[in-house]
Amino acid sequence: MNSVVPAGARRRTDRHRLPVTAVQRLTEDAVAVTLGVPEALRDTFAHRPGEHVIVRHHRADGELRRSYSVCPPPGDPGALRLVIKRGSPDGFGAHALTALKAGDHLELTPPGGTFALPERTGGHHVLIAGGSGVTPLAAMAAGALRDDPDCRVSLVHSVPTAAEALLADELALLKDAFVDRFTLLHVLTREAGAALAGRIDAAGLARLLAALDARPGPGTTFALCGPAGLTDTVRTALTEAGAAPEEIRSELFTSGGVPAPVPVPGAPPTANATRITALYDGHRRVVTARPGEPTLLDALLRDHPDVPHACREGICGSCRAKVVTGEVVTGVQYALDGAQLAAGYTLTCRARPLGAEVTVDFDT
Incomplete structure (x- = not known):
């Protein structure tokens, strides 16, 4: 490593x-x-x-x-x-x-993020990518094969056509270098004559796992990266097949489009001003959220453009912070798991303040 x-x-x-x-x-x-x-x-x-x-x-x-x-x-x-x-x-x-x-x-910015394979020796890492989601998974496959001689890695890449398969040549070389420990499968969604064709659904995933000799359970970990439709389908199918939630790690890639609204049923934007304190890089910034401002991040960015953020879609996790005081409600997001939410973390691009004061810490 x-x-x-x-x-x-x-x-x-x-x-x-x-x-x-x-x-x-x-x-x-x-x-x-x-x-x-x-x-x-x-x-x-x-x-x-x-x-x-x-x-x-x-x-x-x-x-x-x-x-x-x-x-x-x-x-x-x-x-x-x-x-x-x-x-x-x-x-x-x-x-x-x-x-x-x-x-x-x-x-x-310097590298960051929490998407990674577990720190363990041996076992079978099953990586499932959609489109450009293969980018981090290719790096993870190479790293695991290089650093852990006792592990096995399988990578499934769902992509419209063979011509659109990113890093295909590099992955083929990786297969040649680790022929006994690395399996690579391309599933082509728009090439009907391909050996593996069509979108990955629950039934298709079961067939792929059987071909890879990948049984959900102890010793098998899963990493998913791609659009929400693919990762949600695969996660649900794996869970129903017996995979433990902690053995399934996932990341979405951003759409690069206009930030989506923050749908929080029953939680309209606060009608009263909220004092927001943000802690990051060892400093304390304070702003007052205006009535109707949709998120904590929107309020902070008015006066502090250097506050950590990127996609503003609840995907990349760059704006993650821990709620130290006060209360927020978090809308639809894809970067935090249940344990992180339970520990008090939120994504400020998806969070609305509740009450008169909220303090969030980006440095934890």
């Missing part, structure tokens, strides 16, 4: 300009961007498989923030490389595909 700087040593709001050293076209709609990391920042950008960085892109109409998983190139687990896919026509993905070139610079 790469040595990773303790979380407390890397501030979530730090950002660094790194030079682009290469832009490689992967598919019609995706590129791999490799960045140079100066010696002085090697520890800052050390990362483990599954972590992501936030890219801040400045343009005339404001700032875009997008999170991308770190996916090192084969043979160099310490390199910083991002796989970027076109999303909206005017988003950062479109800029990366059409304008980004070697010699440019990108502004990034």
